Amino acid sequence: MAFEIRSPAFAAGAEIPVRYTCDGDDVSPPLEWTGVPAGTQSLVLIVDDPDAPDPRAPRMTWVHWVLYNLPAETRGLPEGVTASDLPPGTGQGLNDWKRTGYGGPCPPVGRHRYFHKLYALSERLPDLGTPTKAALLRAMEGKILGKAELVGTYRRAR
Numbered sequence: 001m002a003f004e005i006r007s008p009a010f011a012a013g014a015e016i017p018v019r020y021t022c023d024g025d026d027v028s029p030p031l032e033w034t035g036v037p038a039g040t041q042s043l044v045l046i047v048d049d050p051d052a053p054d055p056r057a058p059r060m061t062w063v064h065w066v067l068y069n070l071p072a073e074t075r076g077l078p079e080g081v082t083a084s085d086l087p088p089g090t091g092q093g094l095n096d097w098k099r100t101g102y103g104g105p106c107p108p109v110g111r112h113r114y115f116h117k118l119y120a121l122s123e124r125l126p127d128l129g130t131p132t133k134a135a136l137l138r139a140m141e142g143k144i145l146g147k148a149e150l151v152g153t154y155r156r157a158r
Contacts, residue, residue, distance in 0.1 A: 001035035005118045005148040008032065009079070016114060016152040022106030023156060027080035028065065033118055036072060037146040040120040043070035044140060045077075046133055049105070051112040063133045064114065065102045066093025069124050089124075093131045100130055105154035116150040 009029040010016050018024040036043070045067040052062035068091045078085065083092065083101065092100035105114055121143045128139055 003033070003035040003037055003118075003120060003146040003148045005031060005033045005116055005150045007116070007150060007152070010152050012150055012152075014152060016105055016154045021104040021154055021156075024104070025080075026102075026104045028077065028102035028104075029152075030077065030079040031116065031118075031150075032076035033148060034075070035148075036075075037120045039122055040072040040145055042068070042072055042121045042124040043074060044068045044119040044121060044125075044136065045070065046117045046119075046136070047102070047114060048117075048133065049107070049112050049114050051107070051110070053108050055107075055110040055112055063094075063096045064104065065095055066100075066131070066133055066136060067091070068093060068128065068131070068136055068139075072120075091125070091128060091130075093128070093133065093136050107154060107156060111153050111155035114152050114154065116152070118148045119144050120146040120148075 007029045020029045047065040049062040051058050052060050071087050095103050097103050
């Protein structure tokens with residue numbers, strides 16, 4: 001079985017519903033995954049937007065959510081998951097708003113792509129505190145058993 005991540009709220013490549021954006025309730029969408037590779041000890045979820053600030057002239061990748069040390073047996077996250085709802089032992093990293101937790105799509109211009117990347121790791125990571133995406137990616141080096149990806153899009157109504 002292939003390692004896959006999906007959301008019952010939107011199809012791969014489709015528009016992310018307003019509810020999960022800054023124009024709506026700004027809550028995380030429900031996520032589900034299957035096919036976690038054998039030997040996985042923990043999972044990492046990173047949600048980011050490589051089209052910031054303008055898809056016609058991107059200058060950076062904006063980080064929306066960083067979770068690490070999700071237990072390997074976890075098979076998804078409910079809609080609107082909060083810190084207290086996360087599986088025990090899950091760590092949270094900093095998004096580009098300099099806070100933990102989910103921050104939904106809020107593009108200043110154009111249609112942006114939002115990558116929900118799930119990594120299967122061969123070990124649990126040490127307590128990294130609240131790492132940035134870059135620090136987390138460094139800590140993951142040499143430990144990645146697999147990667148699954150779901151891309152959704154969003155453009156603000158003007």
